[in-house]
Amino acid sequence: MSGTVERLVPADLGELVDRAEIVICCGSGGVGKTTTAAVLALQAARDGRRAVVVTIDPARRLADALGLTDIGNTPTTIDGDWDGELSAVMLDTKSTFDAVVVRYAADDDQAQRILANRFYRNISGALSGTQEYMAMEKLYELQADAAFDLVVVDTPPTRHALDFLDAPKNLTRFLDHRLYRILTAPTRGAMKAVNRVATSFIRQVTKVVGAEVFDDAIAFFQAFEGMEDGFRERADAVLELLDDPRTAFVLVASPRRDTVEEARYFADRLAESSIPVAGLVVNRVHPRFSDQLPEGLRERARTLAGTDLGGLYGNLADFALIRSREDEHLEGLAEQVAPAPVARVPYLRSDVHDLDGLAEIATHLFSTDG
Amino acid sequence: MTDAAGADPFFTASRVVIVAGKGGVGKTTVTSALALAAARQGLRALIVELEGKSGLASTFGREPLDYDEVVLADADETGGGEVRARTLTPDDALIEYLDDAGLGRLSKRLVSSGVVDMVSTAVPGLRDIVVLGKVKQIEQRMAAEARRRADQTGTGDADADADAPDLIVIDAPAAGHAITFLRSARGLIDAVRVGPIRSQATDVQRMLSDAERTQVVLVTLPEETPVNELVETAFSLEDEVGVSLGPVVVNALYPDVEGLDADPAEAAAAAGTSLRKGEAAELAAAADFRRHRIALQEEQLARLAEGLPLHQIRLPFLFESELDPEGLAVLADAFLAGLAEAPVEPTS
Numbered sequence: 001m002s003g004t005v006e007r008l009v010p011a012d013l014g015e016l017v018d019r020a021e022i023v024i025c026c027g028s029g030g031v032g033k034t035t036t037a038a039v040l041a042l043q044a045a046r047d048g049r050r051a052v053v054v055t056i057d058p059a060r061r062l063a064d065a066l067g068l069t070d071i072g073n074t075p076t077t078i079d080g081d082w083d084g085e086l087s088a089v090m091l092d093t094k095s096t097f098d099a100v101v102v103r104y105a106a107d108d109d110q111a112q113r114i115l116a117n118r119f120y121r122n123i124s125g126a127l128s129g130t131q132e133y134m135a136m137e138k139l140y141e142l143q144a145d146a147a148f149d150l151v152v153v154d155t156p157p158t159r160h161a162l163d164f165l166d167a168p169k170n171l172t173r174f175l176d177h178r179l180y181r182i183l184t185a186p187t188r189g190a191m192k193a194v195n196r197v198a199t200s201f202i203r204q205v206t207k208v209v210g211a212e213v214f215d216d217a218i219a220f221f222q223a224f225e226g227m228e229d230g231f232r233e234r235a236d237a238v239l240e241l242l243d244d245p246r247t248a249f250v251l252v253a254s255p256r257r258d259t260v261e262e263a264r265y266f267a268d269r270l271a272e273s274s275i276p277v278a279g280l281v282v283n284r285v286h287p288r289f290s291d292q293l294p295e296g297l298r299e300r301a302r303t304l305a306g307t308d309l310g311g312l313y314g315n316l317a318d319f320a321l322i323r324s325r326e327d328e329h330l331e332g333l334a335e336q337v338a339p340a341p342v343a344r345v346p347y348l349r350s351d352v353h354d355l356d357g358l359a360e361i362a363t364h365l366f367s368t369d370g
Numbered sequence: 371m372t373d374a375a376g377a378d379p380f381f382t383a384s385r386v387v388i389v390a391g392k393g394g395v396g397k398t399t400v401t402s403a404l405a406l407a408a409a410r411q412g413l414r415a416l417i418v419e420l421e422g423k424s425g426l427a428s429t430f431g432r433e434p435l436d437y438d439e440v441v442l443a444d445a446d447e448t449g450g451g452e453v454r455a456r457t458l459t460p461d462d463a464l465i466e467y468l469d470d471a472g473l474g475r476l477s478k479r480l481v482s483s484g485v486v487d488m489v490s491t492a493v494p495g496l497r498d499i500v501v502l503g504k505v506k507q508i509e510q511r512m513a514a515e516a517r518r519r520a521d522q523t524g525t526g527d528a529d530a531d532a533d534a535p536d537l538i539v540i541d542a543p544a545a546g547h548a549i550t551f552l553r554s555a556r557g558l559i560d561a562v563r564v565g566p567i568r569s570q571a572t573d574v575q576r577m578l579s580d581a582e583r584t585q586v587v588l589v590t591l592p593e594e595t596p597v598n599e600l601v602e603t604a605f606s607l608e609d610e611v612g613v614s615l616g617p618v619v620v621n622a623l624y625p626d627v628e629g630l631d632a633d634p635a636e637a638a639a640a641a642g643t644s645l646r647k648g649e650a651a652e653l654a655a656a657a658d659f660r661r662h663r664i665a666l667q668e669e670q671l672a673r674l675a676e677g678l679p680l681h682q683i684r685l686p687f688l689f690e691s692e693l694d695p696e697g698l699a700v701l702a703d704a705f706l707a708g709l710a711e712a713p714v715e716p717t718s
Contacts, residue, residue, distance in 0.1 A: 212562075289656040
């Protein structure tokens with residue numbers, strides 16, 4: 001990948017997929033991040049770029065959307081009628097973590113000892129933010145891969161859409177934990193005084209969780225010894241990538257109050273780091289059938305109650321009402337992320353689960369009316 | 371005050387109802403509606419909220435929740451019960467657990483030094499188990515109180531608590547995590563061989579797999595992907611956790627409207643009125659959209675019924691109101707109406 005100097009704030013999403021090198025799609029659960037990420041990568045491929053989309057989705061929605069039955073932790077090329085290339089990766093947290101361990105281990109023996117350790121097996125699946133961190137790790141790996149011009153990442157369904165931003169820091173903080181220094185100290189035959197304090201702690205805690213947890217932990221840190229620096233450097237590099245001007249953040253929301261609030265919170269967090277939002281995608285916007293006010297339509301439905309026409313007005317009033325409320329929710333958000341382009345995708349008539357469906361969404365994302 | 375005698379059997383089938391489903395399907399809404407429906411039947415419901423979301427209290431028009439119980443809806447003269455709610459975060463529950471485990475003196479220091487963080491990382495599922503353990507504690511208080519009430523000798527039950535709720539409604543974490551969450555007990559039983567955590571996990575697992583104590587209500591939208599995920603989740607929960615599943619809630623269905631099939635111009639003529647220019651097309655387009663969505667909904671409801679032989683409770687999409695107390699009342703009524711319907715009977 002070649003570095004661009006300035007952070008990209010595209011005029012529209014078409015420019016985004018043509019120029020960005022990394023796109024991170026963020027938003028609350030259920031707003032359509034996975035589908036949006038797939039559409040962005042697909043459009044880039046149509047524009048002649050070599051794009052890869054990464055998803056963390058455990059429910060295989062990306063695979064479904066791409067009409068694939070088996071994509072995995074390494075890029076799978078999707079064949080189609082486009083000038084560029086399109087690949088997809090479904091993140092496997094554990095395999096990715098294992099690969100990182102193997103990369104930094106001094107030799108195969110050290111790697112195997114860690115991979116077999118029960119404490120490692122526990123943390124590699126459960127450490128808070130591991131999935132998020134591994135998504136970033138995968139992103140790092142793919143952006144460094146000369147086979148791709150654009151990497152699009154769908155962020156994990158964390159409690160907060162932006163927990164993943166802290167994931168690399170969480171991991172290094174874990175590795176730096178003072179307690180581990182203490183735990184591993186006995187094998188170094190030093191720090192006897194500290195050790196006594198530690199022992200009292202451990203005795204207390206083992207009462208609650210059982211001693212084997214600590215035995216496993218100590219064995220893990222013994223096996224891990226010497227690898228921390230490599231790990232930490234990698235985590236720092238991953239963190240820098242988030243801050244890299246080549247990385248563009250796209251917010252995905254639905255026109256509901258809660259998801260809009262989440263998106264606004266995210267935009268604030270990015271602003272704190274002086275990172276502009278590169279695009280806003282609002283999915284599932286109800287169609288606007290009429291310019292008439294909902295109240296007037298509702299009144300008309302009331303006076304015509306009991307007739308077919310009354311029903312028809314009632315229906316039109318329903319949609320006028322919901323659309324006006326959606327516009328209200330979105331008003332502040334669009335202004336907040338300005339000048340980022342805003343794309344509204346209407347409530348589609350059916351679910352998207354194939355390339356045709358993605359192409360239909362693309363017509364809404366990449367049309368010029370914004 | 372409390373009169374469970376007339377309540378729908380659903381509310382008395384188990385003491386704990388866990389509301390689960392993927393993000394964005396309206397779990398919190400359904401949790402609130404279910405609790406309010408229970409209150410309408412004279413029960414005192416306690417909502418336990420696990421993710422620190424502020425949305426729940428506002429649906430009742432109240433301030434955000436706290437670790438301490440707050441009343442969200444008052445009992446009334448017509449025999450309605452109270453709805454209370456509290457949050458239960460893993461951190462709070464863990465500190466409380468450490469206190470109970472005799473580490474009270476140390477618990478603050480354990481937390482501030484990061485030891486708790488470390489231990490809960492090293493023992494996956496620990497955070498979930500202390501939360502579920504806390505739920506179990508409330509559930510046991512309820513059981514004791516029920517025994518006391520049933521006991522005619524007047525000797526009572528030492529652990530009884532007249533203030534205990536009649537039903538606990540849990541707003542579970544989102545989809546994938548819901549399974550991990552409910553599986554945490556079994557996982558810990560495998561991973562930790564001795565000590566209080568193991569017995570805690572064993573107790574929690576016993577509560578989860580006992581139909582008289584716990585049932586899970588799964589929530590979905592009438593759309594393809596959520597329906598698929600719900601069916602998958604249902605089978606994993608039954609197989610891997612052994613929980614009993616209550617009815618499925620299908621949220622946000624567009625209600626049918628009279629006259630959707632009518633031609634606007636003809637309908638206007640029949641009603642003896644005229645339409646403004648362009649209005650016929652607007653009315654027709656909106657009617658067409660709704661007809662299409664309703665047809666899709668029906669397909670999904672049928673697919674769901676085919677994939678999962680559970681009674682479906684259908685809640686309407688609220689066009690009229692945001693989710694406020696008024697909208698919530700509509701949903702609580704719909705919930706009760708859904709319960710009253712005979713199971714497996716296809717409805718239009």
